[in-house]
Amino acid sequence: MVEDDEQVAALFASTLEDAGHEAVVCHNGGDVLAAIRARRPDVVFLDVRMPGMTGIEVLRSIRAADSSLPVILVTGHATAGEIEQARRLGVTEVVEKPYILNEFAAALSRIAARRPD
Numbered sequence: 001m002v003e004d005d006e007q008v009a010a011l012f013a014s015t016l017e018d019a020g021h022e023a024v025v026c027h028n029g030g031d032v033l034a035a036i037r038a039r040r041p042d043v044v045f046l047d048v049r050m051p052g053m054t055g056i057e058v059l060r061s062i063r064a065a066d067s068s069l070p071v072i073l074v075t076g077h078a079t080a081g082e083i084e085q086a087r088r089l090g091v092t093e094v095v096e097k098p099y100i101l102n103e104f105a106a107a108l109s110r111i112a113a114r115r116p117d
Contacts, residue, residue, distance in 0.1 A: 002032040002058065003074070004050045008097075012045065012074075021108070029053030033061055036069070043070040043092075043111055048078040056082060059089050070111045 003009035004027050013023035024041065026032040028050055036044070044062065048055035055073060062069055073086050076097035083094055093107045 002026045002029065002044065002046045002050065002055070004028065004047060019108075029055075029058040029061075032058060036062065036065070040066070040069065043072060043108065045072050045074050046091075048073060048075040048082055048086075056085055056089070059086055059091060063089050070114075072107050072111075 003012060003025065006027065009025045009027065013025050016023040021042075024035055026035055029052055032044065032046070035041075046055045046058055046062075050058075053061075055075075055078075059071055059073070062071060067090065070092040071090075072093040072095055073083070073091045074095055074097060075083070078086075078094075086094065092111060095107055
């Protein structure tokens with residue numbers, strides 16, 4: 001999970017862990033790219049607005065290295081253009097932040113359903 005707000009990241013991670021998932025939190029794009037290289041996650045939750053690299057830049061880097069890694073774009077402030085660009089880059093899901101806690105399980109279920117056995 002990539003989220004620059006530490007309190008929001010802790011809440012998201014706790015929600016994932018309560019649902020039985022392991023959560024690794026990164027607070028910027030460079031850290032998440034390093035974490036993905038070290039150990040490929042099952043899914044990446046990616047914020048659009050972060051210091052340094054934007055979520056779109058991180059998504060572009062992820063896609064250059066791994067076109068099949070599921071990425072859920074988590075946003076509270078993305079423009080329609082940013083969301084469209086993320087879709088062109090192959091984002092798996094887009095979830096609005098005010099609804100993310102309600103949508104975690106549904107988004108993970110949709111990704112799991114798409115996985116080959």
